[in-house]
Amino acid sequence: MDTDPKSIDADNGLDTNLTITYTSSDSAVVSITNGTYLKIEGAGSATITASQGGNVDTGGRYNAATSVTKDVSIGKASQSIVTSAGGTTLPNLTKDNGDFPFPPAVKSVDGSGADTGLTLTYSSSNTAVIDVNGINLEPKGVGTATITVSQPGDTNYDAATSKSFTITVTEKSPYSDSVPGLVMWLDGKDINGDRLAESASDFLTGGKVGSWADRSGNANTRSQAHSSKQPTYSTGGGLDFDGDDYLTGSLPSSLSG
Structure with missing residues (x-):
């Protein structure tokens, strides 16, 4: 804001034009x-x-x-809690049990809609369903929890009015097409999609998976960017028993051959 005062001549009241x-x-x-x-x-x-x-x-x-x-x-400025897109209502969410922790898409804004940059605080009505870890929410079990979002303010901002939303956690579906956006995956029982039992010949030299099958039927092309991170094929020792065999004594610590 412009300060606007000026210096005037005490005798005639005229502006002296001197800088204040x-x-x-x-x-x-x-x-x-x-x-x-x-x-x-x-x-x-x-x-x-x-x-x-x-x-x-x-x-x-x-x-x-x-x-x-x-x-x-x-005076302190006011602030409000909104979604990342600026919505005033925080939407309810549905998550699968076992999903990764995630930060809610919410923020604090001032009266002009500008981000205040202040950290939001979260609390859960049921930590057995949704646990709070700093700025992340982590699905822990099946059920529904109410998440309360608050911002206590600081030296320049008054506290924001708290807002809440619910998160419903469901059991993860066992079907591969239940994960949104998943277009390719490895079938552990049929890695190359040939409908036959797996053998060492189905793997590249070094035991790496050689073929990835698009089980979605959408003709997606596999891409192997990190060969060192591919699953490996290994054979473990073991004993086969039929109905007439049995083992006495202590179990061996290792098997060979």
């Missing part, structure tokens, strides 16, 4: 910009002092003016 100098007792509350503007920086109180040193020392006719002070009080 401003200072603030607390630049964290009100700062001086471009010499003549007061800029609000944060909540609190500051005293603004206007002074004019005169021009006698440069051959002028004006002595220094008596300084004038003005107290300025700045």
